[in-house]
Amino acid sequence: MSTNTYDYDVLYLGSGHGTFDGAIPLAAQGVKVAVVESGLVGGTCPNRGCNAKITLEAPAALANQVSEMQGLVNPALTLNWQNTVAHKHEVIDALPEFIADLMKDNGIALIKGRGHFIDSHTIIVNGEKISAEKFVIATGMHPHQLDLPGRQIVNNSNAFMNLKKLPKRIAIIGAGYIGMEFASIASAFGSQVTVIMRANKALRRFHQPFVEKIITKLNHTGVTFIKNANINSFSDDFGNKAIHYNDTEKIEADWILDATGRIPNTTSLGLEEIGVDYDKDGIIVNDYLQTTIPHIYASGDVIKKKQPKLTPTAIFESLYLMKTFTGATKQPIVYPAIPSTVFTTPRIARVGITPEEAAEDENLTVSANNILDNWYRNVEKEAFGENKLVYTKSHQLVGATEISNHAEDVINTLLPAIELKLTPEQVGRIIHIFPTIGSAAWENL
Numbered sequence: 001m002s003t004n005t006y007d008y009d010v011l012y013l014g015s016g017h018g019t020f021d022g023a024i025p026l027a028a029q030g031v032k033v034a035v036v037e038s039g040l041v042g043g044t045c046p047n048r049g050c051n052a053k054i055t056l057e058a059p060a061a062l063a064n065q066v067s068e069m070q071g072l073v074n075p076a077l078t079l080n081w082q083n084t085v086a087h088k089h090e091v092i093d094a095l096p097e098f099i100a101d102l103m104k105d106n107g108i109a110l111i112k113g114r115g116h117f118i119d120s121h122t123i124i125v126n127g128e129k130i131s132a133e134k135f136v137i138a139t140g141m142h143p144h145q146l147d148l149p150g151r152q153i154v155n156n157s158n159a160f161m162n163l164k165k166l167p168k169r170i171a172i173i174g175a176g177y178i179g180m181e182f183a184s185i186a187s188a189f190g191s192q193v194t195v196i197m198r199a200n201k202a203l204r205r206f207h208q209p210f211v212e213k214i215i216t217k218l219n220h221t222g223v224t225f226i227k228n229a230n231i232n233s234f235s236d237d238f239g240n241k242a243i244h245y246n247d248t249e250k251i252e253a254d255w256i257l258d259a260t261g262r263i264p265n266t267t268s269l270g271l272e273e274i275g276v277d278y279d280k281d282g283i284i285v286n287d288y289l290q291t292t293i294p295h296i297y298a299s300g301d302v303i304k305k306k307q308p309k310l311t312p313t314a315i316f317e318s319l320y321l322m323k324t325f326t327g328a329t330k331q332p333i334v335y336p337a338i339p340s341t342v343f344t345t346p347r348i349a350r351v352g353i354t355p356e357e358a359a360e361d362e363n364l365t366v367s368a369n370n371i372l373d374n375w376y377r378n379v380e381k382e383a384f385g386e387n388k389l390v391y392t393k394s395h396q397l398v399g400a401t402e403i404s405n406h407a408e409d410v411i412n413t414l415l416p417a418i419e420l421k422l423t424p425e426q427v428g429r430i431i432h433i434f435p436t437i438g439s440a441a442w443e444n445l
């Protein structure tokens with residue numbers, strides 16, 4: 001692939017999972033690769049997304065488990081926010097250097113700075129022109145901010161995960177992934193949390209009867225949900241902050257989080273000048289992840305797509321591009337079933353066809369199971385445990401969703417049955433270590 005015409009064979013803009021999982025093995029095969037990164041190496045997931053969030057969530061999950069096992073273990077736990085944030089730093093602070101070293105050790109030129117196209121084969125970084133035969137735009141997303149009077153007092157998810165002291169009263173705008181996960185964490189650590197919703201549905205992509213159970217659980221731990229709120233403005237009266245909504249109402253708080261979604265990083269890249277098309281949902285690509293300029297590709301959250309914008313999706317795309325660039329595949333990208341979890345306590349996880357979609361298709365059946373009936377789930381005295389499994393007429397599993405403390409692990413174990421389209425006979429060939437969540441999950445397939 002190497003060419004003398006350009007400085008690099010492939011140049012990636014951004015160093016998150018949409019880049020490095022594929023760029024490292026690509027460079028290891030002798031392809032001349034550069035990665036340009038304007039912020040922390042590794043991007044959102046390790047530094048201010050998944051890894052950071054799950055470290056803050058772990059004590060909340062443990063406290064929930066201990067409270068469910070009261071009587072067997074005593075007394076209830078108290079959680080320490082300051083130490084947990086410090087521990088988060090111990091867990092994640094070394095990751096940018098670790099990922100940077102992996103890149104450099106495999107021959108990638110890591111360039112710190114913000115990249116901007118000046119023509120379709122050249123970007124400018126820190127005033128220097130760099131050319132490449134191919135580009136991958138993997139610039140991710142940034143938090144959306146409500147553009148309303150007083151917005152300067154409102155914070156985003158990055159700020160939440162760096163709070164040195166947990167505010168007594170937190171108001172969260174939005175009941176999507178971030179709103180619900182952070183409400184669950186903050187409330188477990190002792191904050192009085194109010195979630196303000198634009199309409200009346202939380203976590204729209206998830207099975208609503210399970211979502212309602214999460215809301216009920218959060219209500220019990222002191223979280224208040226305000227539905228159908230049209231926010232007008234924000235105010236700060238000597239530290240007593242307020243969200244004003246529906247013209248006459250207000251909710252007071254010490255700290256306000258805007259969790260109203262994330263916006264693709266498409267501006268200031270020079271895309272209009274060179275003719276790469278995008279809209280508010282991201283960069284438009286074809287089935288080969290090519291943009292409107294065929295030698296410029298896109299990967300990860302910045303792509304406009306119907307698949308969930310998650311780390312496993314970004315990893316799959318960066319690996320697909322690696323195979324495309326080495327010639328290992330000439331096929332279009334075919335996404336597998338992409339699982340996702342909301343890391344509240346308990347969790348909701350899902351993959352494949354939803355019970356709602358199945359209800360519209362006469363060839364599919366839904367089996368609803370109270371999994372607390374399974375003796376193994378009673379070991380930890382789990383309070384919530386239901387799943388819904390979607391089958392074809394030949395009893396092949398095509399979708400699953402679960403609410404429980406271990407929902408993410410259950411859905412992970414079911415993935416091969418769905419993605420590899422296992423028949424009942426093949427399912428019967430698989431045995432699991434007993435007693436484990438895997439064996440409990442497959443018992444009734």
Ligand SMILES: Cc1cc2nc3c(=O)[nH]c(=O)nc-3n(C[C@H](O)[C@H](O)[C@H](O)COP(=O)(O)OP(=O)(O)OC[C@H]3O[C@@H](n4cnc5c(N)ncnc54)[C@H](O)[C@@H]3O)c2cc1C
Nearest residue numbers: 014016017018038039043044045049115140300301310311
């Ligand atoms: C709070 C939070 C929690 C999350 N939790 C989960 C989870 O539990 N599970 C899950 O699967 N997903 C989770 N996600 C989503 C996950 O983090 C993203 O899907 C994933 O990080 C996308 O990777 P990416 O490479 O596309 O983008 P990013 O990781 O955002 O990387 C893009 C990089 O591009 C850089 N960049 C932007 N513009 C330029 C430029 N012009 N020049 C150079 N560099 C540039 C940015 O600095 C950034 O480092 C979470 C996200 C958030 C915000």
Ligand SMILES: NC(=O)c1ccc[n+]([C@@H]2O[C@H](COP(=O)([O-])OP(=O)(O)OC[C@H]3O[C@@H](n4cnc5c(N)ncnc54)[C@H](O)[C@@H]3O)[C@@H](O)[C@H]2O)c1
Nearest residue numbers: 174175176177178179198259260261262309310341342343
């Ligand atoms: N567990 C995970 O995998 C995980 C966790 C966190 C984030 N993420 C990723 O990050 C992305 C962003 O998360 P998010 O929670 O910010 O987005 P989201 O799209 O999941 O939720 C945004 C919420 O804000 C609400 N909203 C939008 N505009 C509003 C307005 N004007 N007023 C009030 N409410 C409004 C929406 O109705 C929705 O409930 C997710 O889509 C996902 O890709 C994933």
